[in-house]
Amino acid sequence: MNHDRRSQRTRQAITDALIELMVDQTYNTITVQEIIDRANVGRSTFYSHYADKDALLSSVFEQFGKELELTSTRAYQLLPIRELFEHVAENHRQFKAFLWGSGTDFLFRAVHGHLDIHFEKRLQEKLGEEKPPVLVKMVAHHITGVLMTLIQWWLDEKKPFTPEEMDTYFHQLVVPGVEQMFGIRL
Amino acid sequence: MNHDRRSQRTRQAITDALIELMVDQTYNTITVQEIIDRANVGRSTFYSHYADKDALLSSVFEQFGKELELTSTRAYQLLPIRELFEHVAENHRQFKAFLWGSGTDFLFRAVHGHLDIHFEKRLQEKLGEEKPPVLVKMVAHHITGVLMTLIQWWLDEKKPFTPEEMDTYFHQLVVPGVEQMFGIRL
DNA sequence: TTCAAATCTGAACACTTTGTTCAATATCGA
């Protein structure tokens, strides 16, 4: 009665096909035909799993977001940046595909949503209730932005620094500004 | 012999139509039909001016980039951030359209290209030749990233701060980090 | 091994969008 695994495999094949295609092509230019050809899947099968090409992309992001979360929930400090960069390095191909082929938008919006909240909480813990919430939100957004920007740059430039170095640079660039802004030590 | 003005007007109408449509819709979902309907322009006219919908978008960005440059070339310090935010506020509708409807990618890539170089030069002036060029590039990219992120946030949140305040915050967030990174005073 | 449920297949279909072509029409400066 449980044929889920078969579906699962099919979905995985479709997902993988999209990611592979995004390595060389922009999301917009990819057709459903190309996806199902590469995934070796029938047209109607595709549409029985996903309403849309966009629905597929969303689900890829979702899955991706969960992986990211696994990395970032074992968080001590601001964020385990070194581990994050290591994760990025391991999934180099996937990240590249997203950052180049997909519309960064989609990814940026999604990741911002998650991480903004994470950083906002951490900041609130450090600050108590004394600072204006809008300002805290802005700074949280800022921190996420820096992180995303650095990851993007790092991959574009073919990882000229190690994850450890990126960790160091990230903290050097971000921490003094935030400390100055709120008059605290992080 | 010079019927340029007529063409000019037509192009402007098309450009404006796209921007207006991007206020409510994503670039991808906009059809050429919608554009020419709103611009009151014939189908063949559109294609005699632009090869593509993408070509149109590029040209819009180009024009847009020039406006930005006008603002940012009268640069003393790192960048006249207050004036920049004022410019953004004045062209609120346009920026919103770009940041929401267009694929931030396109814009981000384009703007990064311009501003990265600007900041890289400014940094080099301050630093002399002593620092590794990759590092300087990274920090320049970082500065641009912060700027873009803050602008995006500011518009999404419906401008909760004045341009002056955003100027202050930008400098508070960015300057200490860069100073710490390079061991200098900006 | 057998069987029924779940899943996949692929061809056929109507529909939308794209980009081209071209003869007719409109506009502008001289």
Added chain:
DNA sequence: TCGATATTGAACAAAGTGTTCAGATTTGAA
């Protein structure tokens, strides 16, 4: 007014989208 240039819109082929459905395949459970 004339002539060069720009615009128009209808017609067209090509490509892609999303749906439908009858038949084939795969699966786990008996």
